[in-house]
Amino acid sequence: MRDELIEILEGLGYTAQLQGSLAKDEPCPAAFFTFWNDDTPGAAFYDDDARRFEHEFTVYFYATDPVLVAEMMSRVRQALRAAGWIVQGKGYDVPVDQPTHTGRAIDVIGIEKN
Amino acid sequence: MAKAKNTFTLDTAPLEGLVQKILDLDGDAREAVESALEQAAETISDDTLDAIAPGNLPAQGRYSTGATEASVLRDQKVRWTGTNAWIPVGFDFTMPGAGGYLITGTPKMAPVAQLRKMYKQKRYMADIQKDITDVLEDALIRAMEEG
Numbered sequence: 058m059r060d061e062l063i064e065i066l067e068g069l070g071y072t073a074q075l076q077g078s079l080a081k082d083e084p085c086p087a088a089f090f091t092f093w094n095d096d097t098p099g100a101a102f103y104d105d106d107a108r109r110f111e112h113e114f115t116v117y118f119y120a121t122d123p124v125l126v127a128e129m130m131s132r133v134r135q136a137l138r139a140a141g142w143i144v145q146g147k148g149y150d151v152p153v154d155q156p157t158h159t160g161r162a163i164d165v166i167g168i169e170k171n
Numbered sequence: 172m173a174k175a176k177n178t179f180t181l182d183t184a185p186l187e188g189l190v191q192k193i194l195d196l197d198g199d200a201r202e203a204v205e206s207a208l209e210q211a212a213e214t215i216s217d218d219t220l221d222a223i224a225p226g227n228l229p230a231q232g233r234y235s236t237g238a239t240e241a242s243v244l245r246d247q248k249v250r251w252t253g254t255n256a257w258i259p260v261g262f263d264f265t266m267p268g269a270g271g272y273l274i275t276g277t278p279k280m281a282p283v284a285q286l287r288k289m290y291k292q293k294r295y296m297a298d299i300q301k302d303i304t305d306v307l308e309d310a311l312i313r314a315m316e317e318g
Contacts, residue, residue: 075281076275076276076277076278076281076282077276077277077278077279077280077281077282078278078281079278079279080279081279083279085278089278091276091278093276093281093282093287095287095291095292096291096292096293096294098293098294113292115275115291117275117278119278151271151275152271152272152275152277153277153278154272154277154279154280155277155278162275
């Protein structure tokens with residue numbers, strides 16, 4: 058699911074990498090995605106085994122252009138829903154430690170059938 | 172768990188029916204509801220402080236000034252909005268050094284795993300909610316017996 062998420066996000070035209078993986082001395086790209094897997098619980102149990110797994114991710118988008126940041130979560134929502142992901146809400150602001158960037162995040166779930 | 176303007180809040184909104192029943196039976200039962208929430212909030216405070224112990228922070232807390240610890244909410248009082256009781260928990264995000272970055276992470280800093288488990292995963296808060304429900308169900312049984 059992680060690879061699928063990266064593919065969908067990068068299909069929107071910006072790189073996607075794990076939250077926290079940018080090197081300290083590396084400059085931030087002008088606009089980019091990061092993501093973090095919060096949990097992957099099993100669900101729909103039958104015969105003591107999960108019939109599916111719910112990959113819970115937070116997707117972040119950071120950019121120097123606040124207008125782009127504001128509109129990106131709608132595009133993420135549309136692209137992920139088209140691929141069968143569950144998208145919770147329309148996103149929320151997140152703090153950024155780069156004075157040049159602003160950021161928003163959205164919680165999404167990818168369903169993997171077992 | 173709801174997110175208020177400058178903090179997270181723990182509330183009894185999902186248990187509205189149970190709270191209403193307790194209050195109908197015993198008008199003085201507000202204290203039992205408040206006690207359940209205050210106990211839960213204390214658990215969250217203790218777990219939050221454990222989660223930001225130096226060993227769990229980026230660079231083993233070498234750059235920690237203590238400001239994050241100071242922003243952890245403790246000894247909060249329950250507020251009521253109608254029959255919904257609520258209490259602020261977690262961090263006071265108006266204070267410098269509050270744990271916002273530690274929960275969300277940044278492009279150059281991974282989130283603190285233990286905080287993430289508490290504030291992003293459903294399981295931790297579901298367990299807290301279950302503890303509150305158990306205490307309130309006990310209060311309901313007591314109120315029924317006394318009534």
